[in-house]
Amino acid sequence: MTASILDSVEESKYKKVTDLNPQEEIAPGSALCAGCGGLEGMRLAMKVLGEDTLICNAAGCFTLISVYPFTPLKGSWLYTSMSGPVPAAQGARDALDIRMAKHGLDQKENMQVMVVAGDGATYDMGLSPTSAAIHRNLDFIYFCYDNEAYGNTGFQQSGSSPLGSYTMTSPSTLDHPAGSERSKKDLFGIWMAHNPPYLATVSPREPIDLSNKFKKAKDMKGPRLFICLSPCPTGWGFDPKETHLIAKLAVDTGIFPIKEFVNGKVIHTKRPRKRLPVEKYLERQKRFKHLFEPERRDDIIAQIQNNVDTYWEQYDE
Amino acid sequence: MLRIRLHGRGGQGIKTASQILGTAAHLAGFQAQDFPLYGAERRGAPITAYARVSKNIVLERGAIAQPDILLIGDETLLSDPLASVTEGTESSTLIFINSRHPSPDLKKHYQLESLPVQLDISGLCQKYIQKPMILSTALAAVGVRLMGHIGLHHLLKAIRDELGQERLSADQLANNLKLAEEAFQKVPSFDLEFRKFDDGFSASHLVVLERRPPVDSVPVIFATGNMALRKTGNWRTHRPVIHYEECNGCAICYARCPEGDIRMDANEKPVIDYDHCKGCLICATECPKHAIEIIREVASWN
Ligand SMILES: Cc1ncc(C[n+]2csc(CCOP(=O)(O)OP(=O)(O)O)c2C)c(N)n1
Numbered sequence: 001m002t003a004s005i006l007d008s009v010e011e012s013k014y015k016k017v018t019d020l021n022p023q024e025e026i027a028p029g030s031a032l033c034a035g036c037g038g039l040e041g042m043r044l045a046m047k048v049l050g051e052d053t054l055i056c057n058a059a060g061c062f063t064l065i066s067v068y069p070f071t072p073l074k075g076s077w078l079y080t081s082m083s084g085p086v087p088a089a090q091g092a093r094d095a096l097d098i099r100m101a102k103h104g105l106d107q108k109e110n111m112q113v114m115v116v117a118g119d120g121a122t123y124d125m126g127l128s129p130t131s132a133a134i135h136r137n138l139d140f141i142y143f144c145y146d147n148e149a150y151g152n153t154g155f156q157q158s159g160s161s162p163l164g165s166y167t168m169t170s171p172s173t174l175d176h177p178a179g180s181e182r183s184k185k186d187l188f189g190i191w192m193a194h195n196p197p198y199l200a201t202v203s204p205r206e207p208i209d210l211s212n213k214f215k216k217a218k219d220m221k222g223p224r225l226f227i228c229l230s231p232c233p234t235g236w237g238f239d240p241k242e243t244h245l246i247a248k249l250a251v252d253t254g255i256f257p258i259k260e261f262v263n264g265k266v267i268h269t270k271r272p273r274k275r276l277p278v279e280k281y282l283e284r285q286k287r288f289k290h291l292f293e294p295e296r297r298d299d300i301i302a303q304i305q306n307n308v309d310t311y312w313e314q315y316d317e
Numbered sequence: 318m319l320r321i322r323l324h325g326r327g328g329q330g331i332k333t334a335s336q337i338l339g340t341a342a343h344l345a346g347f348q349a350q351d352f353p354l355y356g357a358e359r360r361g362a363p364i365t366a367y368a369r370v371s372k373n374i375v376l377e378r379g380a381i382a383q384p385d386i387l388l389i390g391d392e393t394l395l396s397d398p399l400a401s402v403t404e405g406t407e408s409s410t411l412i413f414i415n416s417r418h419p420s421p422d423l424k425k426h427y428q429l430e431s432l433p434v435q436l437d438i439s440g441l442c443q444k445y446i447q448k449p450m451i452l453s454t455a456l457a458a459v460g461v462r463l464m465g466h467i468g469l470h471h472l473l474k475a476i477r478d479e480l481g482q483e484r485l486s487a488d489q490l491a492n493n494l495k496l497a498e499e500a501f502q503k504v505p506s507f508d509l510e511f512r513k514f515d516d517g518f519s520a521s522h523l524v525v526l527e528r529r530p531p532v533d534s535v536p537v538i539f540a541t542g543n544m545a546l547r548k549t550g551n552w553r554t555h556r557p558v559i560h561y562e563e564c565n566g567c568a569i570c571y572a573r574c575p576e577g578d579i580r581m582d583a584n585e586k587p588v589i590d591y592d593h594c595k596g597c598l599i600c601a602t603e604c605p606k607h608a609i610e611i612i613r614e615v616a617s618w619n
């Protein structure tokens with residue numbers, strides 16, 4: 001495992017934050033919340049991908065990135081319904097290919113097609129079209145900013161909302177003290193089962209790891225898929241200035257494993273040396289407050305810890 | 318009918334203020350309608366809410382273009398042309414501004430047609446609930462009082478009804494009630510006359526939209542990167558200030574700012590774009606040298 005981390009560092013382009021592309025590909029002025037973790041993830045990704053990117057966006061918070069008559073991008077942005085971004089990406093890819101092959105569009109005008117979608121669109125509504133597109137080997141990048149609920153409509157539970165979290169549709173009640181009683185779908189596992197050429201999780205707190213992964217994916221063909229855990233001050237209930245702290249705790253507690261799947265193998269690219277207890281992550285967010293007040297729910301916290309430990313047992317050396 | 322329009326920023330309780338207003342009017346025996354306009358905007362972005370109060374059934378729907386009362390919770394909006402706060406006002410419109418500046422100064426500075434009603438409700442909010450920009454209770458109290466016709470007890474009951482659902486503690490609720498009472502007492506009542514023309518519903522008010530081809534309704538943007546024209550700098554309640562003598566140029570703040578509002582200059586020092594910085598304060602939190610100070614943003618002008 002350690003050897004493979006070294007390997008990937010050796011071939012990487014980015015080693016320190018000053019290696020990042022100084023050009024901002026997303027102009028400021030968007031209506032996203034101050035301190036949005038997902039925006040930071042996408043900003044870093046766009047620094048690698050550059051302006052020749054055609055984005056197909058599923059309705060969600062990030063639809064506010066480009067609101068008529070304003071866009072922060074130099075490339076194109078196509079807005080779709082929640083289940084529609086991948087079919088849109090197929091259409092855009094086909095149109096570019098056909099125009100280059102038959103209608104004299106210069107190769108230099110070619111664009112990287114990328115889907116930008118939230119977890120509701122990704123884990124739930126758009127799962128089936130994405131499955132079909134990966135199966136067809138569609139040449140595209142998928143960037144899922146995962147804020148673990150339907151954020152734009154007021155934070156309802158999605159297939160990505162974690163066990164024990166409060167959402168508008170999974171409040172903590174006498175009958176259902178945990179709030180959300182289901183664990184997140186294992187989207188990484190679902191996508192991995194399709195055997196795509198590239199699949200990775202990324203965190204806005206790890207700009208070097210994120211940039212190297214996008215760099216690697218940029219030069220590949222076929223479906224290249226990303227899940228970006230996106231701390232959301234508004235929905236998760238923490239001060240915007242703590243976005244990176246929350247993102248870091250998600251990694252350090254082992255709740256969010258940073259990994260990639262390439263050549264049939266899963267590699268953890270940022271492995272926490274000693275995992276912190278999950279409550280270090282939970283206790284800072286209002287959506288988990290009911291696990292600590294009015295009385296501590298050790299049973300639910302232990303269940304969350306147990307899920308994390310069980311995950312990592314598979315990979316312990 | 319009386320039409321009330323409320324302006325503030327996401328997260329300041331503007332929607333709740335309109336709900337309290339509507340509920341208070343309802344409790345006082347009026348027909349009432351209240352709703353926020355959901356642009357899909359986020360905390361910090363300008364938002365608008367509306368209330369209609371009438372002796373008869375309220376048939377009118379949609380945004381209020383010509384308000385009788387305009388309640389401005391966040392003064393900085395007046396200098397944001399995109400927020401169009403004063404649009405549709407006439408010299409007879411009663412304008413309230415949450416501000417520390419005296420009314421004549423406000424009239425002059427913002428070129429208003431008439432003298433606005435002024436009260437520093439942020440100061441009151443700070444005093445009672447220690448949150449200067451959670452305006453729901455105070456702004457509703459001001460609106461109810463200006464309008465007249467509605468008693469304090471109806472206002473207080475409305476606050477209990479509306480805030481009760483927001484899981485406030487008994488203490489917090491009690492403080493909100495005290496806050497409402499003081500805000501209510503501090504502004505004059507105008508006992509506004511209800512406009513007559515709402516009594517019948519006239520077909521001449523119907524606007525029939527002509528049929529257009531779908532392409533007319535598909536928004537297409539041809540400009541690139543023009544989002545920067547939107548200055549999000551006035552979302553800020555606190556300002557990050559870099560002390561260059563402490564800064565070692567590590568560029569962590571630049572890497573971590575989600576907005577891309579920090580760039581490294583030719584001397585490898587960070588420079589903040591205050592026109593757009595939303596004041597999340599991530600940079601100040603993440604700076605390993607603690608070289609970024611946080612200062613309170615003052616009002617939009619001094
Ligand atoms: C097919 C469809 N259903 C419902 C909606 C309404 N809608 C718009 S945004 C949204 C929430 C999206 O959640 P998510 O994908 O997690 O993105 P987030 O808002 O959290 O960024 C919903 C339900 C829609 N646009 N399209």
Ligand code: SF4
Nearest residue numbers: 032033036061232234
């Ligand atoms: S609600 Fe959360 S994900 Fe959506 S824009 Fe705000 S911080 Fe970002």
Ligand code: SF4
Nearest residue numbers: 574594595597598600
């Ligand atoms: S306060 Fe936030 S938006 Fe402003 S410069 Fe710092 S990190 Fe960027």
Ligand code: SF4
Nearest residue numbers: 564565567568570604
């Ligand atoms: S993080 Fe602090 S020390 Fe580093 S460049 Fe920014 S201000 Fe300077």
Ligand SMILES: [Mg+2]
Nearest residue numbers: 118119149151
């Ligand atoms: Mg979401």
